[in-house]
Structure formats: C-alpha cells, structure tokens
Amino acid sequence: MVGRLRAPTGRYGGKSAAQRQAERRLRFLAAALQLFGDAPGFRATTVAALSEAAGLSTRQFYEEFRTLEDVLAALHLQVNGWAERAVLDAVAEAGALPLAERVTALFRAYAASVTADPRRVRITFVEIIGVSPRLEEQRLARRSHWVDLICAEADAAAARGEAAPRDYRIAATAFIGSVNGLLHDWSAGWVEATLDEVVDELVRQLLSILRPPGWKPASA
Incomplete structure (x- = not known):
C-alpha cells in the first residue's frame, strides 16, 4: 500500500x-x-x-x-503527550513551591501518567525500540524534548539561586536514562519498591545534580 x-x-x-x-x-x-x-x-x-x-x-x-508503523508512531507521541501535559500542569501548580517540593511534584506527575496503565510503559520503553530508523529518530527526538524541559527548569532554578549555575544538558541526558531504566524495571517487577519510593529516588538523584556537594543556595 x-x-x-x-x-x-x-x-x-x-x-x-x-x-x-x-x-x-x-x-x-x-x-x-x-x-x-x-x-x-x-x-x-x-x-x-x-x-x-x-x-x-x-x-x-x-x-x-x-502502515502499522504509522500507528505505533502516533501512539508513542500520544502517550508522551499525555505525560508532558501532566508535567506542564504540575509545573503551573507547583511554581511557587521550594525546589525540592517542586521537583517532587513534577516527577510524581510524570510517573503517575506513564505508569497509570502498564500498556503506556510498554509503548514508551519497549515496543518503540528497534522498529526502524524512523521510529528510533522519533524516540530520540522525544527524549531530547524531555532533556530540554529538564534543562529549562534547571536553568530557571539556577537563575533564582536555587540551583548551581552550569550547563545541564549532559547531566539531564544521563538523568533521563535513569528515569527510563528505573521506571521500566519497576513496571516489569524487577525492582521491589512502591512507585513513591521510585519517584523519591529519582528526585534525590536530580536534586544531587542541581545542588552538588559544597554548593549552597543563594538564600543560605
């Protein structure tokens, strides 16, 4: 066809x-x-x-x-779109909170959306992998989009004196890999933890990136 x-x-x-x-x-x-x-x-x-x-x-x-690949591409974008909408809504609601609370709210929103249905997890982290160069490009583009979102939030926090001023792109890319891997393994039953515990661990990782040892917030 x-x-x-x-x-x-x-x-x-x-x-x-x-x-x-x-x-x-x-x-x-x-x-x-x-x-x-x-x-x-x-x-x-x-x-x-x-x-x-x-x-x-x-x-x-x-x-x-x-083709069926067109359907998978559209579905992958739809599932990512749901998660992004949840995160952006959380950003709007948590904008006035302290950094740690704000980061926690954002990741709870993302995790709640992606894991709300095990089928979303499989589409996001399993079925999209290795289908074709075209879908691999789409998958990496969506990952880059999440990296951009994290960098934007990190830069905004740095401008407010809540986080260390630096180029966050490499760190954000590594962090997204941790998010994808941990949520996939948790959903597959390979990690014995509650979703709250998974989110708390990811929040600790991100805060350690935003506030490395020895750095103090401007308010301190």
Missing part, C-alpha cells in the same frame, strides 16, 4: 467527515494501545487484527494510516 485511501467527505449521522475521521483515528489508537501495549505486541499484530479490535474495516485503516 503506497499511500492512504481517500476518506469519504460530507456529513453523515450529524457529523462532519473530519469529525468521523478523528473518531476513527482515536479508535485505531485505542485498539493499538491494547494490542501493542499488551498482547500480542506490535510485531505480532496485523492490520486485520487491529481493525477488528477497533471495530472498523481494513479499508478504514488505510484511510487513516499507511
């Missing part, structure tokens, strides 16, 4: 073509979250199986997507 089929236009059942298309897309993504994020997984799912799970036809699939 070289490209998507042309979707029908016009109103039907009181809904526009764009509304119907958006609903179909969401149904395919919901079905993909189940099949890719649980059993049988992305590599063992067929277009026919995904369409059946969505309650739609294969023709409707090809009106929305070209």
Whole structure:
C-alpha cells in the first residue's frame, strides 16, 4: 500500500467527515494501545487484527494510516503527550513551591501518567525500540524534548539561586536514562519498591545534580 485511501467527505449521522475521521483515528489508537501495549505486541499484530479490535474495516485503516508503523508512531507521541501535559500542569501548580517540593511534584506527575496503565510503559520503553530508523529518530527526538524541559527548569532554578549555575544538558541526558531504566524495571517487577519510593529516588538523584556537594543556595 503506497499511500492512504481517500476518506469519504460530507456529513453523515450529524457529523462532519473530519469529525468521523478523528473518531476513527482515536479508535485505531485505542485498539493499538491494547494490542501493542499488551498482547500480542506490535510485531505480532496485523492490520486485520487491529481493525477488528477497533471495530472498523481494513479499508478504514488505510484511510487513516499507511502502515502499522504509522500507528505505533502516533501512539508513542500520544502517550508522551499525555505525560508532558501532566508535567506542564504540575509545573503551573507547583511554581511557587521550594525546589525540592517542586521537583517532587513534577516527577510524581510524570510517573503517575506513564505508569497509570502498564500498556503506556510498554509503548514508551519497549515496543518503540528497534522498529526502524524512523521510529528510533522519533524516540530520540522525544527524549531530547524531555532533556530540554529538564534543562529549562534547571536553568530557571539556577537563575533564582536555587540551583548551581552550569550547563545541564549532559547531566539531564544521563538523568533521563535513569528515569527510563528505573521506571521500566519497576513496571516489569524487577525492582521491589512502591512507585513513591521510585519517584523519591529519582528526585534525590536530580536534586544531587542541581545542588552538588559544597554548593549552597543563594538564600543560605
């Protein structure tokens, strides 16, 4: 299949073509979250199986997507988008808190979103790995985006005298690796701890980066 089929236009059942298309897309993504994020997984799912799970036809699939890889790419972005929205909402709510409390609030929001459904964890940390150069580029781009977010928050804290002034990019990249690895291992049952304990450990790691030994906040 070289490209998507042309979707029908016009109103039907009181809904526009764009509304119907958006609903179909969401149904395919919901079905993909189940099949890719649980059993049988992305590599063992067929277009026919995904369409059946969505309650739609294969023709409707090809009106929305070209390949199953396109679905996985969209789902990966959707799951990351949910987590980012949770973090940004936490940033807005915790802006006036002291640094340690603010960092804790942000990571609780991220962890709560990603681990709210085990299927989200699998999409974020497992199914996306090694599929294709295109998806690897997307995965690394999303990781870079999280690094940018951490650097922005760290720079803002440094400007307020709450954190040491430095270039945080390398440290933030290493920290994101710790976040991904620990949350994946915890969700897989390889780490015996509560989610709160996992978040507390990540917060301690980040605070040690923001406030290295010997450095004191401006208020001190």
